Amino acid sequence: MAQTTRILLTDDLDGSEATQTVTFAVDGITYEIDLSDEHAAQLRESVAVYVDRARKLRGSAIKKRTASRPASRKPAGDKTDTQQVRAWAKEHGIEVSERGRLSNDLIVRFQEATS
Template sequence: MGQKTIVQFFDDLTGEALDPDEVVREEFTFEGVDRILEGSQSSIDQFKLAVAPFADKAGKVKATRRSTRKGTDSGVSSREVRAWCAEQGIEVNDRGRIPKEIIAKFKEAN
């Protein structure tokens, strides 16, 4: 016996059935939760119209940068370890993780 799966789209606001080419997605965040509203262009326009007075009065959130870690897992400063390595003639990359063996040598010397 053969099977046929039919995917049907519905407007989130009206519940109306939509053709795939009629579906419009609007992504937004409300109370800290990312959400997606799917519906007809008319429903999305209605949503935007309802939210607009609040959005116009609300401040914009500036994009935040990920904080960069300072130091190493061992509790010593990466900058200090790299400076010590330079003094000792030990090659170590300017960026990235410092090998544990080098950190151990730094701790022994200090």
């Protein structure tokens, strides 16, 4: 017995039939919205003035800009003793693996607590 599966898109603005899914990003957050051709054209027209003047980011450039917040980065050239960080974390009830890389957030917390 054969089966056919159909996926019907619904326009997220007005509930009518959508014909496409549009992906866009603002402030490092990527969004998707299902739209009819008419609404998709309206969206593209409304951002066109910004797109025309913007720089395109590709691949690693996007990751570098969105990978982590500056406040959670450890200082460049920092030589924090990972065994001290692990010992401090255990003393304070923070689960940490015996091996592997420590999160920047944990290192910053250790530095703030021991400074």
